[in-house]
Amino acid sequence: MKLDVNGNVHDVDAPPDMPLLWVLRDLLGLTGTKFGCGMAQCGACTVHLDGNPVRACVTPVSTVGARKVATIESLSPDASHPVQRAWIEADVVQCGYCQSGQIMTATALLRRVPEPTDADIDAAMSGNICRCGTYGRVREAIHLAARLQKGGGK
Amino acid sequence: MNKLVFTIITIASAACSGGRSSSGGGMVAAGDGLAAWETVRGVLQHPRCANCHPAGDQPLQGDEGRPHNQNVQRGPAGRGMVGAECTTCHGPANPPASYGAHTPPGVSNGWHMPTPEQPLVFVGVSSGALCAQVKDPAHNGGKDMAALRAHLDDPLVQWGWSPGLGRAPVPTPRAAFLAAWDAWAAAGAPCPAP
Numbered sequence: 001m002k003l004d005v006n007g008n009v010h011d012v013d014a015p016p017d018m019p020l021l022w023v024l025r026d027l028l029g030l031t032g033t034k035f036g037c038g039m040a041q042c043g044a045c046t047v048h049l050d051g052n053p054v055r056a057c058v059t060p061v062s063t064v065g066a067r068k069v070a071t072i073e074s075l076s077p078d079a080s081h082p083v084q085r086a087w088i089e090a091d092v093v094q095c096g097y098c099q100s101g102q103i104m105t106a107t108a109l110l111r112r113v114p115e116p117t118d119a120d121i122d123a124a125m126s127g128n129i130c131r132c133g134t135y136g137r138v139r140e141a142i143h144l145a146a147r148l149q150k151g152g153g154k
Numbered sequence: 155m156n157k158l159v160f161t162i163i164t165i166a167s168a169a170c171s172g173g174r175s176s177s178g179g180g181m182v183a184a185g186d187g188l189a190a191w192e193t194v195r196g197v198l199q200h201p202r203c204a205n206c207h208p209a210g211d212q213p214l215q216g217d218e219g220r221p222h223n224q225n226v227q228r229g230p231a232g233r234g235m236v237g238a239e240c241t242t243c244h245g246p247a248n249p250p251a252s253y254g255a256h257t258p259p260g261v262s263n264g265w266h267m268p269t270p271e272q273p274l275v276f277v278g279v280s281s282g283a284l285c286a287q288v289k290d291p292a293h294n295g296g297k298d299m300a301a302l303r304a305h306l307d308d309p310l311v312q313w314g315w316s317p318g319l320g321r322a323p324v325p326t327p328r329a330a331f332l333a334a335w336d337a338w339a340a341a342g343a344p345c346p347a348p
Contacts, residue, residue: 017252039254041224054241058243058245059245120235124237126225126226
């Protein structure tokens with residue numbers, strides 16, 4: 001089947017029930033997206049389908065169809081995306097395992113709510129679990145990313 | 155005297171109609187209509203239906219109707235909050251059984267719940283209040299009885315009988331539910347006292 005991932009169309013040979021996450025990591029080598037719980041409970045595997053966040057671990061690849069998949073690798077080749085810059089500046093990451101999912105949800109939020117309130121952030125991010133408890137810095141970084149984005153970032 | 159005339163007319167009217175209504179097809183006694191409503195009520199207040207018709211803005215989940223994980227909220231259109239839409243985790247169909255019992259179910263027309271303006275609460279309301287609410291277009295999304303009947307074929311309503319691995323389906327067979335609905339409607343959609 002054809003799969004549009006990060007702007008590149010791939011011819012993927014996968015069983016229809018294979019989770020999109022497996023396809024991304026094992027068949028396409030895009031390992032930035034992480035496996036956490038495997039049941040859409042933690043958010044580590046968050047990617048975008050046509051700009052909307054989805055959990056790749058519970059998305060059978062056959063259901064993707066013509067929708068465009070975007071993974072953490074699509075944000076920038078050099079960590080220059082406003083959300084990535086904010087994440088670095090706020091020193092959000094501790095162990096880092098959940099962070100690509102955190103960043104993909106934050107990016108989707110900022111695209112539709114360019115200047116989110118704390119309540120907007122909490123509502124959007126509550127499905128992205130961080131065992132290190134970086135939630136305070138995640139929130140701070142999203143506010144910072146909003147300012148960077150407004151200042152002319154991507 | 156006026157009171158007596160009114161009483162006689164009222165009794166005569168009731169006798170002529172036999173306490174029956176023919177709306178929507180065959181004649182059904184109001185008492186049978188109330189019995190049919192009780193079947194309908196049992197379905198609506200089963201967790202498969204009621205979990206997305208909560209009293210507040212947080213949907214429920216599971217056979218016990220516990221508050222939804224991840225602080226999930228109704229959102230401005232009944233489809234979740236920006237960045238945490240229902241469809242972030244609920245796909246276009248129930249996941250394959252190989253995904254396990256704890257994965258979110260899905261439906262073809264997009265997981266959703268009522269809007270905040272008309273939340274159509276099924277949880278914690280009396281049978282009479284539920285009945286009145288369900289058939290009131292001001293509370294049910296502007297639906298008349300025909301539109302309500304059509305809504306019963308909505309994929310998300312039908313999902314209640316095919317909820318996927320790990321969730322109890324609505325125990326009343328769907329055909330029995332539809333028959334009860336039709337009998338209730340044919341009786342004039344009577345409601346128990348609130």
